[in-house]
Amino acid sequence: MADAVQGSNHSTDEPSLTELIERSSELKGQLVAFAQSPRFDRWLTPVQLEAAGPERHLDEGEAVRSMDRFILRHRLPDGSTVVDRFVAGRRDLTAVDQEMLLGWREPVEGIFEMQRKEGDAVVLLNLVDDLVYRAYSNVGRAAFRGVSRGGFLHTCLVPVHSADGAWLVSGAMARYPRSSATKIARAALGLATSRPELVFRNPEKIEQGWQRMREDRAAFI
Known part of the structure; x- marks a missing residue:
């Protein structure tokens, strides 16, 4: 990861x-x-x-x-x-x-699993690109109230370019409990399938894609 x-x-x-x-x-x-x-x-x-x-x-x-x-x-x-x-x-x-x-012209849309809270920030695993983001809200930690570890968020993040590794929640934020894991997994797969550019933010995913293509080509030949 x-x-x-x-x-x-x-x-x-x-x-x-x-x-x-x-x-x-x-x-x-x-x-x-x-x-x-x-x-x-x-x-x-x-x-x-x-x-x-x-x-x-x-x-x-x-x-x-x-x-x-x-x-x-x-x-x-x-x-x-x-x-x-x-x-x-x-x-x-x-x-x-x-x-x-x-x-902000390069937002990251995804379905995120809440890994932990760190002060005013939350550490989120994006189930679409398999990257981890430290995210803040410009309304403060209250924005993440009611979201517990293992829960899920569907939202967009935008970078704070002058602060490496810091991201901001942008737009609406939908919250889902841990019990929604199966439903959320299907939603993340649907998002990844319909918008593959979201997946390929992760360079490891790009390499995996090329490797799969090489294997398919070898099998065809």
Whole structure:
């Protein structure tokens, strides 16, 4: 099993992890307000309608998830994202702000097993890419209340690029008890099958894929 948790070594003039997380909360609020402005209506509305499905019902969790996907991953006609445009239009952002915001364009979606809590953080095993992440929430440890060791979370994580190995929960977070393990395993397999790029964040999985292809080719020949 590979590990996405690393140590950090920063100079004293860089913001602390606590300061970065607090700043992330401010920036995320501003980013959401920016995405909800009329300039993006023509692109946001179809995304929300698709998320609502034929029943045209969008619960709070899915509304948050669809907004998060739109902000971080949706490609506008010129190829940019909402984050790109936000950063380009804000001359008041520091280099650290820009680094953090642009890092959010590479979210990690997954189904995570709670391994343990460490202060304000939780250590999560992603059942999709088999990597371990140390995750925080910009609303504090209260976000993880009710999630015990062996339980599961379905959410997205974004990196705090100036703090090695630190990740932030982004968007909605669905919680499941340990007793849901069978159901969760099927959901993780479905996610990995439908979106293999999530699996191949892990270099070991890439090598396993190539090895399987070599074996299949040898068997065919």
